Every structure is written in C-alpha cells, then in structure tokens.
Amino acid sequence: MIKILTIIGARPQFIKASVVSRAIKNTDGIEEIMLHTGQHFDANMSDVFFNQLGIPQPHIQLDIHGGSHGEMTGRMLADIEQAVIEHKPDRVLVYGDTNSTLAGALAAAKLHVPVAHVEAGLRSFNMRMPEEINRILTDQISDLLFCPTDTAVNHLQQEGFAAKPVKVLQVGDVMQDAALFFANHALAPAGFDVKPGFILATLHRAENTDAPERLASIVDALNHLHTEVAPVVLPLHPRTRNVVAKLGLLLNVHLIDPVGYFEMVWLLDHAGLVLTDSGGVQKEAFFFGKACVTMRDQTEWVELIDAGANELVGANGQKIIDAVTRNLGRKVQDTQQLYGGGKAAERIVSELMSRGINGF
Known part of the structure; x- marks a missing residue:
C-alpha cells in the first residue's frame, strides 16, 4: 500500500485535490492522508469547498493563517514536519504555488520524503510575486513534476531539469477535470x-x-x-x-x-x-x-x-x-485541447502508482 500525504490550504487547492483524491479513492493500492494548513480558514473560503466538492474532512487540520509570508510559512513548516514524522508517508503531494505548497515540500524534502508537485513548471517571471518564489523553490525540491501544459515542460527543460534525477510529465490541468465534472452542479x-x-x-x-x-x-x-x-x-x-x-x-x-x-x-x-x-x-x-x-x-x-x-x-x-x-460577450473555443481534455487526475494517480514506494 502506497501512502500519500496531501498538503492543501487554499481555495484553488481544494478544487484540484477534489479530482485527484477521487481518482485515488477509486484506485486500489494507494491511501491518502489529507492535511489542511488552515491558510483559507473561514467557512466561505474553506469549509464550503469541502462540503460541495465531496472532499473528506482532513485527517490533519492545522490553524495557521495570517501574519507575514515568512511567519506563516515557518509555522506551517514546523507542523507539517511533525505530521510527516508521525504518519511516515511514502510521498508528499503538493499543489500550486501557495505558502502551504512550499511549506509542505520543504518539510518533506528535509526528511528525505519524495515530493510530487501538481502544476509544476509554471512561471510568471516576476520575482516580486510570492507565488513565483513558492513555485520555483517547490519545483527544485520535487522529484515528480506534473506539468499542466507544454509551456510548463519547456520552462523546466530550460532550467536544466532534464539533467536532474527527476521525472517531468505533461499530464494536463486538473482544473479542467474539475470544471467538466462539476459543471452540472452549478x-x-x-x-x-x-x-x-x-x-x-x-x-x-x-x-x-x-x-x-x-x-x-x-x-x-x-x-x-x-x-x-x-x-x-x-x-x-x-x-x-x-x-x-x-x-x-x-x-x-x-x-x-x-x-x-x-x-x-x-x-x-x-x-x-x-x-x-x-x-x-x-x-x-x-x-x-x-x-x-x-x-x-x-x-x-x-x-x-x-x-x-x-x-x-x-x-x-x-x-x-x-x-x-x-x-465583452465574445466566445472562445478550446480547439487545441490545451489542458489535457479532463484526464489529468487519472494520469497523476497512474504515475504515483507506477513510482511506488519511496519514488521507485
């Protein structure tokens, strides 16, 4: 049994995790433990998403929100580290580019637990954005990089990831999975x-x-x-x-x-x-x-x-x-299936299974 510790904390991560967690639940041989940092903590920003999206209540609920970026990330890092030590996951799974993302990846990497990053390779090239710092650092300490687009893959190649002992995969965008799945629930x-x-x-x-x-x-x-x-x-x-x-x-x-x-x-x-x-x-x-x-x-x-x-x-x-x-009023069409056509979660779980315990 492969044990995955999933770190989430903000609205977009709840949506992304909902489709991947559903795919994990439907797959034999893999178990997920979910940790919510508390980064988005009020009912409108957090609880309602769990209720609507059918995500099981987190196994681990932190209460870390507010304060500076450094303070928040540091507190998360300390508490997530304890969760990794206690639950001994085979891999930590993080999403996107928030403080929760970076704290989860850092805690795992320092304890030599492999990290998978969903939405790897995205770049705005604006280092004034805290999200840009979070995503760059998270990519650097992840060994399994799930890219949503060809552009994201190219960014990592240009940064030298082809020469590193990591796996870079274009799996599509889990947000499209969610949009297609939940469209009838609006x-x-x-x-x-x-x-x-x-x-x-x-x-x-x-x-x-x-x-x-x-x-x-x-x-x-x-x-x-x-x-x-x-x-x-x-x-x-x-x-x-x-x-x-x-x-x-x-x-x-x-x-x-x-x-x-x-x-x-x-x-x-x-x-x-x-x-x-x-x-x-x-x-x-x-x-x-x-x-x-x-x-x-x-x-x-x-x-x-x-x-x-x-x-x-x-x-x-x-x-x-x-x-x-x-x-205003102009329609756009996805004629090129830019984001994978709604199969990203399946591809991610399949790769998690194929990598097995401890990333091998």
Missing part, C-alpha cells in the same frame, strides 16, 4: 439577481492590493465599467475588502461575499466576460468559453494569450476599460 449565489452577460471580476493578488496606485486605478476602472458598460459582479476576498476600506476607496459595483466552487461555476457560465488577477480564474474562464482580461503584467498561462483567449492589461485603467469593452 448554483446561483443566494439572492443573486443580475442578468446574464455581466462582467465577473476577481481581485486579490498582492501585486495589486499592496500597491495603492495600482489598486486605485483598478477600482476606478471597475466603477467606470459598472456604470457605463455592463454590471460588474465582484466576489471580494476579505483581505482585499479590508485593504480597499483602509485606503478609503469606494467600489461602486455589485459586491458579493466569496462564493463556493459551484456558485463560481454558475457565475462563470453566465458572465459575458471575466476580469481577473487570478491565475486559476484565467483558465476557468477559458473552460467555460469566456474571454478573459487579466489585470497583471505577466501570466503563467501564456498559451491563453497566444490563443487569443486572454489579454494582459496590467493595472492601467484605460487599458482595462478598452479591453473589457472590446471583448
């Missing part, structure tokens, strides 16, 4: 009464929320779009809401609380366009055939730019307004 957010064709916005990246000028420019653009172009629906992360209030900015849009995955799927399906600074939401827009405008200076998902499905505008207010106005 639910409108409670009390939602905005007509279809609205602009669905998300805003949480530190590069925007921690830069007052960028945030003010984005807020002005959102307000203009809401008044002059189409209703803007913004599920607002608690941290971003606090930053906006602290800076004295006024958001004149349809503000709603963070939503569960099924509600987010519904919003994506009924939106006329997606405006975001999230990595995952850029892909989710694509999965549901919606044009996306991304309020960042770089993106890890360059194939969406190349395919004409996504447009980068940074935090420039006029560029945001122009791109949204130009793309």
Whole structure:
C-alpha cells in the first residue's frame, strides 16, 4: 500500500485535490492522508469547498493563517514536519504555488520524503510575486513534476531539469477535470439577481492590493465599467475588502461575499466576460468559453494569450476599460485541447502508482 500525504490550504487547492483524491479513492493500492494548513480558514473560503466538492474532512487540520509570508510559512513548516514524522508517508503531494505548497515540500524534502508537485513548471517571471518564489523553490525540491501544459515542460527543460534525477510529465490541468465534472452542479449565489452577460471580476493578488496606485486605478476602472458598460459582479476576498476600506476607496459595483466552487461555476457560465488577477480564474474562464482580461503584467498561462483567449492589461485603467469593452460577450473555443481534455487526475494517480514506494 502506497501512502500519500496531501498538503492543501487554499481555495484553488481544494478544487484540484477534489479530482485527484477521487481518482485515488477509486484506485486500489494507494491511501491518502489529507492535511489542511488552515491558510483559507473561514467557512466561505474553506469549509464550503469541502462540503460541495465531496472532499473528506482532513485527517490533519492545522490553524495557521495570517501574519507575514515568512511567519506563516515557518509555522506551517514546523507542523507539517511533525505530521510527516508521525504518519511516515511514502510521498508528499503538493499543489500550486501557495505558502502551504512550499511549506509542505520543504518539510518533506528535509526528511528525505519524495515530493510530487501538481502544476509544476509554471512561471510568471516576476520575482516580486510570492507565488513565483513558492513555485520555483517547490519545483527544485520535487522529484515528480506534473506539468499542466507544454509551456510548463519547456520552462523546466530550460532550467536544466532534464539533467536532474527527476521525472517531468505533461499530464494536463486538473482544473479542467474539475470544471467538466462539476459543471452540472452549478448554483446561483443566494439572492443573486443580475442578468446574464455581466462582467465577473476577481481581485486579490498582492501585486495589486499592496500597491495603492495600482489598486486605485483598478477600482476606478471597475466603477467606470459598472456604470457605463455592463454590471460588474465582484466576489471580494476579505483581505482585499479590508485593504480597499483602509485606503478609503469606494467600489461602486455589485459586491458579493466569496462564493463556493459551484456558485463560481454558475457565475462563470453566465458572465459575458471575466476580469481577473487570478491565475486559476484565467483558465476557468477559458473552460467555460469566456474571454478573459487579466489585470497583471505577466501570466503563467501564456498559451491563453497566444490563443487569443486572454489579454494582459496590467493595472492601467484605460487599458482595462478598452479591453473589457472590446471583448465583452465574445466566445472562445478550446480547439487545441490545451489542458489535457479532463484526464489529468487519472494520469497523476497512474504515475504515483507506477513510482511506488519511496519514488521507485
């Protein structure tokens, strides 16, 4: 029996883990222990995802949230290390690019437990993003790198991974697995009464929320779009809401609380366009055939730019307004199966089984 310790802590990781955990459950000879760091801890950001996605409650529940990046990562590292020592997994499985990702990978690597990284090889080439640091370091200490795209594989090859004792695999994107599996479970957010064709916005990246000028420019653009172009629906992360209030900015849009995955799927399906600074939401827009405008200076998902499905505008207010106005209502199609066609979880579990105990 192969024992996998899965480390999760943030909303996108819950969604990714749901499809991989389902594939693990349906496979003989492999056992999963799930550890939730607590990085997203309130009911709207965490519990609702477990309930909706059918993920078993974590075997290990930490309560680590808030504080600086270093403080959070350090506390996670210490507690995850104890969990690895206690449960003696054959492999640790981490997802994405959060502090939970890096802490899980570091704890395992220091105890000589092999690490598998789902969403390996992504690069924004912006070292000011904490996510970029997390993903680069996690890749460096993983021996099984599950890449979602050919671009991600190329990044690792350019960084010399072909000469390292690791395995790099293009398995597709587990987020597409989730989108396809859960599409029929979509639910409108409670009390939602905005007509279809609205602009669905998300805003949480530190590069925007921690830069007052960028945030003010984005807020002005959102307000203009809401008044002059189409209703803007913004599920607002608690941290971003606090930053906006602290800076004295006024958001004149349809503000709603963070939503569960099924509600987010519904919003994506009924939106006329997606405006975001999230990595995952850029892909989710694509999965549901919606044009996306991304309020960042770089993106890890360059194939969406190349395919004409996504447009980068940074935090420039006029560029945001122009791109949204130009793309609102435009449909996009996945003619090239850029993300694996919904089979990523099966490929990941098959490879975990073939690697066996201790990575061999």
